[in-house]
Amino acid sequence: xxxxxxxxxxxxxxxxxxxxxxxxxxxxxxxxxxxxxxxxxxxxxxxxxxxxxxxxxxxxxxxxxxxxxxxxxxxxxxxxxxxxxxxxxxxxxxxxxxxxxxxxxxxxxxxxxxxxxxxxxxxxxxxxxxxxxxxxxxxxxxxxxxxxxxxxxxxxxxxxxxxxxxxxxxxxxxxxxxxxxxxxxxxxxxxxxxxxxxxxxxxxxxxxxxxxxxxxxxxxxxxxxxxxxxxxxxxxxxxxxxxxxxxxxxxxxxxxxxxxxxxxxxxxxxxxxxxxxxxxxxxxxxxxxxxxxxxxxxxxxxxxxxxxxxxxxxxxxxxxxxxxxxxx
Amino acid sequence: xxxxxxxxxxxxxxxxxxxxxxxxxxxxxxxxxxxxxxxxxxxxxxxxxxxxxxxxxxxxxxxxxxxxxxxxxxxxxxxxxxxxxxxxxxxxxxxxxxxxxxxxxxxxxxxxxxxxxxxxxxxxxxxxxxxxxxxxxxxxxxxxxxxxxxxxxxxxxxxxxxxxxxxxxxxx
Numbered sequence: 001x002x003x004x005x006x007x008x009x010x011x012x013x014x015x016x017x018x019x020x021x022x023x024x025x026x027x028x029x030x031x032x033x034x035x036x037x038x039x040x041x042x043x044x045x046x047x048x049x050x051x052x053x054x055x056x057x058x059x060x061x062x063x064x065x066x067x068x069x070x071x072x073x074x075x076x077x078x079x080x081x082x083x084x085x086x087x088x089x090x091x092x093x094x095x096x097x098x099x100x101x102x103x104x105x106x107x108x109x110x111x112x113x114x115x116x117x118x119x120x121x122x123x124x125x126x127x128x129x130x131x132x133x134x135x136x137x138x139x140x141x142x143x144x145x146x147x148x149x150x151x152x153x154x155x156x157x158x159x160x161x162x163x164x165x166x167x168x169x170x171x172x173x174x175x176x177x178x179x180x181x182x183x184x185x186x187x188x189x190x191x192x193x194x195x196x197x198x199x200x201x202x203x204x205x206x207x208x209x210x211x212x213x214x215x216x217x218x219x220x221x222x223x224x225x226x227x228x229x230x231x232x233x234x235x236x237x238x239x240x241x242x243x244x245x246x247x248x249x250x251x252x253x254x255x256x257x258x259x260x261x262x263x264x265x266x267x268x269x270x271x272x273x274x275x276x277x278x279x280x281x282x283x284x285x286x287x288x289x290x291x292x293x294x295x296x297x298x299x300x301x302x303x304x305x306x307x308x309x310x311x312x313x314x315x316x317x318x319x320x321x322x323x324x325x326x327x328x
Numbered sequence: 329x330x331x332x333x334x335x336x337x338x339x340x341x342x343x344x345x346x347x348x349x350x351x352x353x354x355x356x357x358x359x360x361x362x363x364x365x366x367x368x369x370x371x372x373x374x375x376x377x378x379x380x381x382x383x384x385x386x387x388x389x390x391x392x393x394x395x396x397x398x399x400x401x402x403x404x405x406x407x408x409x410x411x412x413x414x415x416x417x418x419x420x421x422x423x424x425x426x427x428x429x430x431x432x433x434x435x436x437x438x439x440x441x442x443x444x445x446x447x448x449x450x451x452x453x454x455x456x457x458x459x460x461x462x463x464x465x466x467x468x469x470x471x472x473x474x475x476x477x478x479x480x481x482x483x484x485x486x487x488x489x490x491x492x493x494x495x496x497x498x499x500x
Contacts, residue, residue, distance in 0.1 A: 033351070035355075036350070036351045036352075036355070037347045037350050037351055038350075039350065039353060039354075039355045039356045039357070040355055040356075040357050041355050041357045041359070290344060290347060290348065291344070293347050294340075294343045294344050294346075294347040295340070295343065310332070
């Protein structure tokens, strides 16, 4: 019993530390990749190849003044970034990093909690993140923040529907809600990956995930040219960086879910499972950044039309066709 | 609907392929303070006043550069030596007003003033940007030292006399 609790705490600490390092270095990765796309060099001054840049950024943000604007709701203003950050981190609890592992007679599963309704948990927790954004927009007492928060909540709610529909396509084939079980079903050959069985579902999921994490080309909540910085206009210092970390943690979890559900998670030849998982997540992060370096921002009405009139019907159609094939 | 589909299945992958190709190209960033930029020969930077080989100044204070200057940043007062050679008693260029157009070097009949390659001459006081004759001559001395060190051919005429002999008539 004690051993098990210690193991769980250890797993939480390790995964949280890995997530935080991942968040720090995905900012570096993003800056480098976007720089290369634009024929620039990117950060290269702090440390070799600028590898210490995230640490320098963190130190800078820590020493900045934490400013609360006049007439704002102090309590909500303080709590909003925490909500979105915690919600972003909690999702990773049900994502399997690897299969069972035997260490000193102890069987360890490389997942914090193997919930049998893992996917429902993910959908529930990612919805919580919206509260952070809405509260930030509301409590800042600024028109830009409010508009950014409104846009963001509308966008996330509409795209959550299609994210769910995309996942349902996989669930119908896997007949289970447990993510580690879904990953196990994809072992064996590359053609067992659900990407090849449910390509439409994958594209629906991926596009909605872009919108869900407020990334380009769906980064309307932060549209600089219209809304200054959207819901975190009034934030500075550590509070701002918590929002920022939450956003990148969200990107990582969304990539992890995509690789688990559609690309076989930890499955892969030669290398250890954890490495395969990390490679897949990094590949998805690269695609996120690649898209950011390529596409311009959607207009707001285009975004809504795309979500409700194209992705949503497509998701339902995909489910119908999958059901038909399953029945036949 | 058809156009939307076309944009998704054709335009977006095309754009992505372009950005992916750009990933591997050489960056055009100049790492400025670390690596100095390569300047063209005709680059117009800080002025310098040239000398003859016997170290006398070329400038005769004719005022043509000040007349040519579109922003009136050159001020000069003439004087004469006992031998009757005219020279500039005061010669000042206000580098804050100067637009580095190069009209002064074009106007100069004595090939006395040129614009060099120096562009890092920041200062804390506005008064420090008024370059006197001594400073402009010192610029020339520095440039000359570097030129001799690198063994580059001088661009300007060497002899004072070359001006005084009339040009040979054409033809015949």
